[in-house]
Amino acid sequence: MLTRIYGTCFPTQKELDKYLWQKEEAEKRDHRKLGKQLGYYLISDQVGQGLIIWKPQGAIIRRIIEDFILKEQAKRGYKIVYSPHIGKKQLWVTSGHWDLYRDKMYSAMDIDGVKYMVKPMNCPMHMMVYQSERHSYRDLPLRIAENASVYRYEQAGELAGMIRGRHFTQDDSHIFCTEEQVTDEFVRVMDYAFYFLKAFGIKDYYMQLSVRDPKNKDKYLGSDKIWKNAEDKIKEAVKIKQVLFKIKEGEAAFYGPKLDFILKDSLGREWQCGTIQIDFSLPERFKLEYLDEKGKIKRPVVIHRAIAGSLERFFALLVEHYAGAFPLWLSPIQVAILPVSEKFNDYVLKLEKVLKLEGIRVEVNFDNETLGKKIRQTTLQKIPYMIIIGERELESYKVSVRTREGKDLGLVEVNKFINQLKSQIEKFL
Numbered sequence: 136m137l138t139r140i141y142g143t144c145f146p147t148q149k150e151l152d153k154y155l156w157q158k159e160e161a162e163k164r165d166h167r168k169l170g171k172q173l174g175y176y177l178i179s180d181q182v183g184q185g186l187i188i189w190k191p192q193g194a195i196i197r198r199i200i201e202d203f204i205l206k207e208q209a210k211r212g213y214k215i216v217y218s219p220h221i222g223k224k225q226l227w228v229t230s231g232h233w234d235l236y237r238d239k240m241y242s243a244m245d246i247d248g249v250k251y252m253v254k255p256m257n258c259p260m261h262m263m264v265y266q267s268e269r270h271s272y273r274d275l276p277l278r279i280a281e282n283a284s285v286y287r288y289e290q291a292g293e294l295a296g297m298i299r300g301r302h303f304t305q306d307d308s309h310i311f312c313t314e315e316q317v318t319d320e321f322v323r324v325m326d327y328a329f330y331f332l333k334a335f336g337i338k339d340y341y342m343q344l345s346v347r348d349p350k351n352k353d354k355y356l357g358s359d360k361i362w363k364n365a366e367d368k369i370k371e372a373v374k375i376k377q378v379l380f381k382i383k384e385g386e387a388a389f390y391g392p393k394l395d396f397i398l399k400d401s402l403g404r405e406w407q408c409g410t411i412q413i414d415f416s417l418p419e420r421f422k423l424e425y426l427d428e429k430g431k432i433k434r435p436v437v438i439h440r441a442i443a444g445s446l447e448r449f450f451a452l453l454v455e456h457y458a459g460a461f462p463l464w465l466s467p468i469q470v471a472i473l474p475v476s477e478k479f480n481d482y483v484l485k486l487e488k489v490l491k492l493e494g495i496r497v498e499v500n501f502d503n504e505t506l507g508k509k510i511r512q513t514t515l516q517k518i519p520y521m522i523i524i525g526e527r528e529l530e531s532y533k534v535s536v537r538t539r540e541g542k543d544l545g546l547v548e549v550n551k552f553i554n555q556l557k558s559q560i561e562k563f564l
């Protein structure tokens with residue numbers, strides 16, 4: 136019998152040590168491990184593989200990310216819509232998904248004798264929003280946005296916790312504009328993407344221009360001319376922003392080329408998060424129109440874009456990036472109050488109330504444990520600040536503050552502590 140044995144060898148002890156350290160570090164940061172330990176999410180066999188349930192600690196962070204997205208989009212002129220999770224099969228035939236994206240879609244279901252399908256993308260729903268009214272050039276660009284869950288079939292072996300599930304929520308948007316507006320709109324979206332990633336502390340990413348597979352052009356909608364035009368527009372926008380990008384064949388959407396933001400997980404694997412796509416085909420298939428300055432009927436162009444991409448994936452990569460020690464504004468619990476003994480419980484409850492009224496996410500540790508043990512528990516939970524309450528603190532109306540890194544900040548007046556926290560948090564909200 137032939138047995139194959141694989142091995143990795145290292146020329147020096149130093150290199151082996153570095154490799155082992157990196158491996159250990161990656162394991163510590165794995166969002167699947169931290170997700171369980173810190174109560175972020177669960178995948179239950181009773182629900183099904185690849186189907187993610189956000190638990191309260193993860194849901195708090197998701198909510199902060201969503202609020203950030205909604206606020207930024209409002210500033211940038213987006214209009215929010217909501218759409219259903221299923222649509223008639225015919226809708227997906229019109230959009231081209233039925234012909235070119237069926238592998239990723241779940242089987243049709245029968246409702247009153249008509250076939251319906253669960254959505255793998257939101258595009259056709261947003262096309263309906265545009266189609267429902269008449270438009271003039273004055274209405275454009277029209278930016279429609281929705282944080283919406285989509286469902287895609289992924290092979291069981293490809294599933295990877297929250298990074299790749301069988302459903303996920305996109306911060307999706309479709310921008311309807313004239314051809315002349317495309318570059319400018321594309322640049323605006325890039326600006327937002329840079330701003331977004333910076334706000335969440337992500338610096339390690341690169342951009343990729345994803346184009347058609349030249350050998351399999353029949354897997355895509357539209358002519359060579361249309362594809363060249365769309366690719367040129369992306370290159371024009373990228374040139375304006377003076378950023379570098381890689382080109383990858385075969386990674387385009389079936390309706391157009393795209394600029395992808397590629398982030399890395401703790402194991403160094405690369406994942407697409409944000410994406411900006413130019414599409415001349417769906418406006419054609421859905422017969423979208425607007426009246427130009429001369430009253431002539433024209434077709435708009437659609438920019439599909441998602442900035443976080445998938446909230447689940449983006450969240451998982453954030454967990455790994457911070458190893459669960461989120462910055463204050465994103466931490467599910469920002470302050471833990473640790474009473475030295477039950478004698479201080481009344482005071483601690485009052486303090487908890489004050490902090491809550493100020494909008495600080497706070498938790499009291501009433502466990503009947505030693506202070507040392509409580510500090511260790513809080514550190515493991517990666518809570519940024521802990522305040523210790525004993526005799527000295529009660530008398531002075533001050534709190535003893537420690538950080539999760541083990542730094543002792545000494546006795547601080549309650550109001551001063553609250554103001555310090557608020558000023559750190561408000562920068563991001």
Ligand SMILES: [Zn+2]
Pocket residue numbers: 256257258308309439440
């Ligand atoms: Zn789309």
